[in-house]
Amino acid sequence: MFLIHPEKHYQDESLESFLIRLCECNGFESFRLLSGALWEWLVDNDHQAAGALSRQLCEINLYHAKHSSGFRVRAFELLDSLFKGNARPLMQHALLHSAVTFSPNLTSVFRAGIHIPRCFLRQSYTPVCPACLTEAPYIRQYWHLKPYQSCHRHGVAMLFHCPSCSAVLNYQDTEQIETCSCGFDLRDAGTNVASSEQIAISQLVVEGEMQNALSISHWLGALLWFYRYKQSQLSLNVVKEPEFGRAVEYFSQWPNAFVRDLHELATQAEMKLVRGFNHTRFSEVFGDLLSSSRKLPSSDTQQNFILKAVIDFLQQLVRDNPKAKETNIADVKLTVVEAAALLTTSTEQVYRLYEEGYLQSSVRFKLHSKLSPNDAVFFLRHVVELRMAGMASDYSANDVYLPSW
Numbered sequence: 001m002f003l004i005h006p007e008k009h010y011q012d013e014s015l016e017s018f019l020i021r022l023c024e025c026n027g028f029e030s031f032r033l034l035s036g037a038l039w040e041w042l043v044d045n046d047h048q049a050a051g052a053l054s055r056q057l058c059e060i061n062l063y064h065a066k067h068s069s070g071f072r073v074r075a076f077e078l079l080d081s082l083f084k085g086n087a088r089p090l091m092q093h094a095l096l097h098s099a100v101t102f103s104p105n106l107t108s109v110f111r112a113g114i115h116i117p118r119c120f121l122r123q124s125y126t127p128v129c130p131a132c133l134t135e136a137p138y139i140r141q142y143w144h145l146k147p148y149q150s151c152h153r154h155g156v157a158m159l160f161h162c163p164s165c166s167a168v169l170n171y172q173d174t175e176q177i178e179t180c181s182c183g184f185d186l187r188d189a190g191t192n193v194a195s196s197e198q199i200a201i202s203q204l205v206v207e208g209e210m211q212n213a214l215s216i217s218h219w220l221g222a223l224l225w226f227y228r229y230k231q232s233q234l235s236l237n238v239v240k241e242p243e244f245g246r247a248v249e250y251f252s253q254w255p256n257a258f259v260r261d262l263h264e265l266a267t268q269a270e271m272k273l274v275r276g277f278n279h280t281r282f283s284e285v286f287g288d289l290l291s292s293s294r295k296l297p298s299s300d301t302q303q304n305f306i307l308k309a310v311i312d313f314l315q316q317l318v319r320d321n322p323k324a325k326e327t328n329i330a331d332v333k334l335t336v337v338e339a340a341a342l343l344t345t346s347t348e349q350v351y352r353l354y355e356e357g358y359l360q361s362s363v364r365f366k367l368h369s370k371l372s373p374n375d376a377v378f379f380l381r382h383v384v385e386l387r388m389a390g391m392a393s394d395y396s397a398n399d400v401y402l403p404s405w
Contacts, residue, residue, distance in 0.1 A: 003082045005089065010138050011112075015061050015093040016172050017139035023175070031057040031175055041082075042075055049075035058172040062094045063109045063118070069097055093141075095121075102221055103294040103341075111141065115217040115297045117224045120146045125168045125239060127158035130189045137178050139171055142206050147223050147244045149237055150194030152202040157192045160238050168239065197245035218303040221296030223247060225306050228292060255309040262286065262313050266329055277327040278362070281376040282334045290334070294341035301344065311342060311387070318384040330384075333362055333376040339383050347373055354378075358386060 006021040019031055028034040035055045042050035052071035054060045065072040073091075080088040098110035108115045122144050129151040132140065142148050143158070150157050161168055164184035174181040201223070208216040226247045227234065234242040250257055269285040282290070293307045301308035321330040339359065340347045353359045354371065361377040371377065 003079075005083050005087065008136070009087070009089070010136065010140075012140050012142065013093060013138045014141045014144060015090065015095070016057055017177060018089060018093050019057060019060065020171070020175050020177060021138065031060075035060070038079055042078060046074065046078060049078055057175060062096050065097075095141075100297045101295060102224055102297050104288060104291050106224070108297065114215075114220075116145065116220055120220065120224065122146060125160065125170045126172070127160045128169060128171075128186055129154060129156065129158055130187050130191055131156065133178055134187045139177060142202075145205055145220075146241050147220070148202045148205045149241065149243065150198040150202050152199055152206055154191075155194055155199055157194045157198070159186065159189050159191065162186070163189045195245055197248040198243070200248050201244045214303060214305075217297055221304070222251070222306060225293055225296055226250065254305065255312070258306075258309055259313055262289075266317070269329065276331075277329055278331040278333070278379070280332050282332045282338055282380060283376075285329070285332055290338040290341040294337070299341070299344045307341065307344070311344075314342065314380065315384055315388060318381050323381065330379075330381045332380050334378045334380055334383055335376050336371065336373045336378075338376075339378045342380075342383050343387050353386070359383065 003022065004025050006018070006025050019034070023029070023031055023034045026034065028037070032055055035053065039050050039053055039055065042053060049071050052065060052069075053075045054064065054072075062069060062072055062076065073096075076090040076094060077088075080090050083089060093111075095109040095111050095116075098108040098115050100108050100110070100115045102108055102115075102117045107118045109118055109121070110116070126139060126143055127149075128139070128143065131154040132151060148158070159169065162180035162182060162184055165180060165182040167180060167182065169180065169186070171177055178187060179185050204219045204223075205216065208214055208219055223244055227242055227244070230246065230250070231242070234244075234246065237243050265286055269280075273280070289310060293304070293310050296304050296306060298304060299307060301311065318330045321328040323330075334342065336347050336350050340350045343350065343353075350359065351371065354361065359378055359382065361371065362379060363375075363377050
């Protein structure tokens with residue numbers, strides 16, 4: 001059994017779109033018929049891999065696998081051997097589980113060197129650009145991402161609904177790329193001119209930013225942070241997705257607009273203070289500022305410009321509020337996770353710094369009791385001073401302060 005490869009190959013095509021075109025050129029009327037034939041072949045060659053292969057197009061991608069992702073990878077590898085040459089199209093187009101998490105503990109998927117927050121993947125619909133479909137009839141992978149709401153090539157808003165029957169477009173259900181289930185040709189649909197801000201966001205999602213050498217993964221992390229930080233202020237589009245246009249203006253004023261926000265939070269904290277700052281948690285003043293910006297998707301401050309701005313602000317806050325008889329805002333208390341974010345290191349390193357006496361707890365623990373990651377016991381001032389002391393060498397880039405031996 002050998003599969004006829006679609007005549008044209010597109011690097012940015014989604015796996016589901018490729019499989020629909022694979023069905024067409026091999027004479028299968030639906031993906032279910034194709035998957036049935038592939039399943040029978042796998043049963044004869046590796047029954048464990050066959051059991052991991054989904055029969056539904058919307059669940060075929062690798063990241064949908066829960067307990068059998070390894071078997072599904074094996075199934076894809078075997079099926080790729082059915083194609084001539086070394087193309088490996090299934091694995092090439094698939095979205096894989098990623099070990100990388102975006103703060104706070106949000107999972108991601110991986111493809112072509114890009115880590116994507118899983119919460120950014122559209123689940124039950126996929127918009128299209130009629131002009132793109134006219135040029136080449138396939139679904140681009142980045143059309144699956146929520147921040148991508150305008151075509152960066154043609155400057156028009158993406159089409160979410162069929163102009164004829166008003167149904168939400170979902171090619172994985174209809175198994176049709178160029179037409180709606182009602183028969184309307186989506187290439188004939190009218191389009192609306194998109195705003196420059198929305199086009200700029202789509203450009204970042206597809207290409208990143210070469211000028212500042214920021215990767216697509218880190219821009220997706222920045223947009224994720226912006227969405228969570230400004231969630232209540234964002235308007236929604238036609239399918240109730242958050243519109244990211246405001247992010248362009250906000251980041252164009254970076255970090256001034258952000259610093260103004262933080263100064264306002266600090267001022268409000270002083271006005272509403274009910275107990276001393278040395279008995280106040282950092283999160284009571286600044287919320288999840290540190291934990292949410294810790295990994296976007298890494299803590300490398302050359303790429304994670306949000307974490308860098310947070311650290312710069314807190315260092316300046318400590319300088320502006322020196323130690324005095326009366327406590328001040330530099331005396332708020334951090335958790336282990338927040339201290340790790342500020343030190344751009346792991347929580348394991350924070351525990352080690354605590355055990356070796358470099359970080360002192362503000363409370364005494366009972367015998368045999370352990371420090372919890374969510375216990376606010378480290379003063380902001382002490383953690384900032386430790387960071388400014390530059391304990392880590394240039395070689396370790398602030399990832400490791402103390403070795404494990």
